[in-house]
Amino acid sequence: MVSFADVSVTDATAHRMLSEYFAERAASFPASQGAYRTNFPDPSQFVPPTGVFLLAYDDDGPAVGCGGVRELKVPLSDTEPEIPVVRYEVKHLWVTPTSRGLGLGRTILKELEHRARGFGATEVVLDTNASLEAAGGLYRSHGYEDIQPYNDNPNATNWFRKKF
Numbered sequence: 001m002v003s004f005a006d007v008s009v010t011d012a013t014a015h016r017m018l019s020e021y022f023a024e025r026a027a028s029f030p031a032s033q034g035a036y037r038t039n040f041p042d043p044s045q046f047v048p049p050t051g052v053f054l055l056a057y058d059d060d061g062p063a064v065g066c067g068g069v070r071e072l073k074v075p076l077s078d079t080e081p082e083i084p085v086v087r088y089e090v091k092h093l094w095v096t097p098t099s100r101g102l103g104l105g106r107t108i109l110k111e112l113e114h115r116a117r118g119f120g121a122t123e124v125v126l127d128t129n130a131s132l133e134a135a136g137g138l139y140r141s142h143g144y145e146d147i148q149p150y151n152d153n154p155n156a157t158n159w160f161r162k163k164f
Contacts (some may be wrong), residue, residue, distance in 0.1 A: 002064075002107050004054045009041045009068070010022045013055055017066045019095040029130050029155070039153050041091060045070040049119045051088075056108050058099065067093035069116045072125070072150075088116035090126040095137075105138050113162070123163045127156035 007014050022038040037150065046053040051070035055063040076086040079102075087148035090112050095104045116124050125147070128135050136158060144160035 001009060001059060002104065003057045003060075004111055005057065006048075006052050007055055009043050009046050009053045011055075011114075013063050014066060015040075015054060017055070017063060017094065017096075017139060018092060020096070021066070021092060025155070027131070033129075033157070035155075037076065041068065041070075042140075050128050051119075052115050053092075054104075054111060054115075056095075056111075058102075058104065063096075064099040065108050066093040067091070067112050069112045069119075069121075069124070071119065071121075084122075085120045086120050088119065088121040088124050089122055092118075093126075095103065105135070106142065107140055109138065113164075117164055123161055125150055125159065125161045127153050127159045129153060129155055130157045 009015070009018065020038060026036040026038065041053070046049050046068045048151055051068060053068035054066060056065035058064045069088045069090055072087045072089050074087045090109070093105065093112070095108070113124055126139065130136065130141070139160050142162070144162045145159045147159050149156070149159050
C-alpha cells in the first residue's frame, strides 16, 4: 500500500530524491537538445494551500517516489472574466528506478491531482520532454491533453493540461 508524507522540498529525503531525479535526467537528456538544466524547486511554492510536495512510501519501506503541485497565477480572461481559472502545476513527479512498473507514477499523479482539487484547482498543467515516453503515455492515459507552452522551461518539449 502506498502512503504519502507532506514534506518541504528541503527535507533530506526529498532533496536526495530530487538530486537523483535531476542526475538521471541529465544523464539521459537528448544531446540534440543541449544540456539539461537543473532547477531545484522554491520551497515557498510547495506550502499549503498554494502547493505541496509529497514523498511516496510503499509498504512502510523507504521512499519510492516524489512529486509536487504548486499554484500558477492565471490572469482573468478577456472573453470569460466571470470564469476564473485556478491552475496548479505538477512538478518533479519521479519514481525510483527499482520501483518502476508497479503503477506508482499513476498513484502519485492521482494524489497530486487530489491535492490540487482540494486547494481549489480547476485545472492542472505540466510540462515534460518527449524523450520521457512513459511519462507522456501516463499523462495522456490519465486524461491530459496537449496544449501550447505555458512556460519557458528549456528542458520541456511537451505541455499538457487536465481540466476538472
